[in-house]
Amino acid sequence: MSSCSDVWKEKKRVVVVxxxxxxxxxxxxxxxxxxxxxxxxxxxxxxxxxxxxxMVEPTFAERGIxxxxxxxxxxxxxxxxxSSVSENEIMTSEGRYISFDYLVxxxxxxxxxxxxxxxxxxxxxxxxQKISYAKSVLVIGGxxxxxxxxxxxxxxxxxxxxxxxxSGPRLMEFVGTKxxxxxxxxxAARNVDILLEQTVNLEAVTEEGxxxxxxxxxxxxxxxxxCTGRKLSSTWLQDTILQSSLDEEGRLAVDQHLRVKGYDHIxxxxxxxxxxxxxxxxxAQKHAQVAAKNIKNLLKGDKKAKLASYKPGKAIAMVTLxxxxxxxxxxxxxxxxxxxxxxxxxxxFVGRTxxxxxxxPHHHQS
Numbered sequence: 001m002s003s004c005s006d007v008w009k010e011k012k013r014v015v016v017v018x019x020x021x022x023x024x025x026x027x028x029x030x031x032x033x034x035x036x037x038x039x040x041x042x043x044x045x046x047x048x049x050x051x052x053x054x055m056v057e058p059t060f061a062e063r064g065i066x067x068x069x070x071x072x073x074x075x076x077x078x079x080x081x082x083s084s085v086s087e088n089e090i091m092t093s094e095g096r097y098i099s100f101d102y103l104v105x106x107x108x109x110x111x112x113x114x115x116x117x118x119x120x121x122x123x124x125x126x127x128x129q130k131i132s133y134a135k136s137v138l139v140i141g142g143x144x145x146x147x148x149x150x151x152x153x154x155x156x157x158x159x160x161x162x163x164x165x166x167s168g169p170r171l172m173e174f175v176g177t178k179x180x181x182x183x184x185x186x187x188a189a190r191n192v193d194i195l196l197e198q199t200v201n202l203e204a205v206t207e208e209g210x211x212x213x214x215x216x217x218x219x220x221x222x223x224x225x226x227c228t229g230r231k232l233s234s235t236w237l238q239d240t241i242l243q244s245s246l247d248e249e250g251r252l253a254v255d256q257h258l259r260v261k262g263y264d265h266i267x268x269x270x271x272x273x274x275x276x277x278x279x280x281x282x283x284a285q286k287h288a289q290v291a292a293k294n295i296k297n298l299l300k301g302d303k304k305a306k307l308a309s310y311k312p313g314k315a316i317a318m319v320t321l322x323x324x325x326x327x328x329x330x331x332x333x334x335x336x337x338x339x340x341x342x343x344x345x346x347x348x349f350v351g352r353t354x355x356x357x358x359x360x361p362h363h364h365q366s
Contacts, residue, residue: 011035012299015090015098017082018106018233019045019068021281021353022270025288026104026295027072028357033296036075037098039082039090043067044117045357049281050348051124052148052320055131055225056156058124063362064350065117071357079115082107085240101265102295105242105252107233108271108284134222135160138211140200142166143174146227147183148320154190155322163193163219165200174278175317179329182336186321195219202226234272242266247274256309258291265298267291277312281349285356286310320345 012034016023019040027038050064068077080092089099114120131137137153139146142164150164164187170180171194187194198213202224205211211219234250237243245253245260251274253261258273260266269287271279290310297305317329318340328340351361 012101013037013099014102014104014295014299015039015100016104016106017090018108018270018272020048020106020108020270020284021045022108022284022288023104023106024068024071025285025356026106026269026292027075029288029292030295031072031074034102034299036072037078037100038068038072038075039078039080039092039098040068041079041081041093042113042115042120043069043077043079044120045071046113046120047281047348047350047353050350052145052152053348054124055127055149056152058121058128060348060350061121061124063354064348065120066354066357066359067117071359081236083236085237085242087241102298103266104291104295105237105260105266105268105272106270106284106288107236109230110233111230130223131157131160136221137162138200138219138221138224139164139227140202140224141227141229142168142171142194142196143227143229144172144317144319147171147187149225149227150187150192151319151321154187154192158190161193161221162191163195163221165195165198165213165219167197167199169197171196172317172319174315175329176334179317179327179334179336182334183319183321183327186325186327186336200224232272249274257294257307258287258310259294267295275310275312278315278317280317283313286313318344320348 014030014034015037016027017039019038024045027036030036044065044067047064054061080094082090083093084091089097091097137160139150150162153162171184172180198215200211200213209222232250237246252268252272253274254268255261258267258269260268269291270284277283290308294307314331319327324341324345325337326340326345328335354361
């Protein structure tokens with residue numbers, strides 16, 4: 001990483017808060033156009049969709065977890081969380097103030113993960129060991145994550161008892177009925193026990209390995225995993241200048257150029273935005289591309305430069321079903337089988353994402 005030298009004084013400063021998929025891609029694209037600082041509580045970028053495979057195949061995480069310094073070579077990394085923001089500076093959890101000309105907020109969801117890449121890899125090995133020793137596994141949440149995780153479990157461990165509990169009337173309510181039914185049938189054919197319109201109160205578990213649903217059903221499982229929605233990482237914006245820009249869910253209101261409404265120099269990208277679309281990595285990547293293009297234009301100092309606009313993505317999904325099959329959902333078409341599986345199931349788009357970061361697609365970092 002570059003040191004704090006006089007060369008940076010000649011450049012405008014862009015501060016990016018959050019090192020997820022959107023934050024990682026935008027610092028990659030802006031690092032040679034400005035004095036770029038990435039603020040992230042961890043030292044690495046993790047492709048969030050790869051943990052499903054990594055839980056049953058720990059070595060799979062090695063390509064999907066990348067030190068920020070491997071792709072972000074012409075900027076500065078501050079390993080901390082942001083705790084406040086004003087018109088022209090942020091404050092970190094360490095009490096450090098960092099000024100900016102342009103700010104990009106890409107904090108996404110709140111995750112409690114280790115600071116270093118090696119520590120993160122260890123957690124996957126530990127979870128894999130826990131699953132390996134278990135005779136039965138409970139998965140809570142029947143959205144795309146829960147469905148994919150069950151498919152990974154039943155493929156890697158076909159003799160284990162897998163139970164999926166979902167609060168909705170059908171799996172993955174955001175997709176069409178046909179797509180949801182196809183996934184249900186795929187899992188059921190592999191003896192996954194699916195309980196719909198039920199929840200599990202984990203705080204009420206009194207006996208280890210025994211769980212009770214909201215309907216009074218008892219589930220015996222050696223371990224459990226939650227695949228429900230995560231909280232947004234936006235509480236740090238409360239009591240700041242951006243408080244009025246947060247909606248009821250804690251998302252930032254942005255205009256068509258991905259600027260926080262009311263601010264010409266503050267952008268928001270990824271899941272933290274209030275854009276009406278499915279929150280997934282594909283669209284977060286597109287956010288990063290549009291915002292990077294706009295910031296590059298602004299850095300040139302041309303106030304009349306036309307800014308790129310972002311068009312919300314349509315409801316599409318590709319849900320992996322084991323190692324060879326997948327379900328691809330589009331507004332007017334649903335395809336299940338090896339064709340969509342060829343596109344995602346083998347690699348989870350890891351190679352493609354690594355290439356976007358300028359890295360070898362198949363390289364295994366030690």
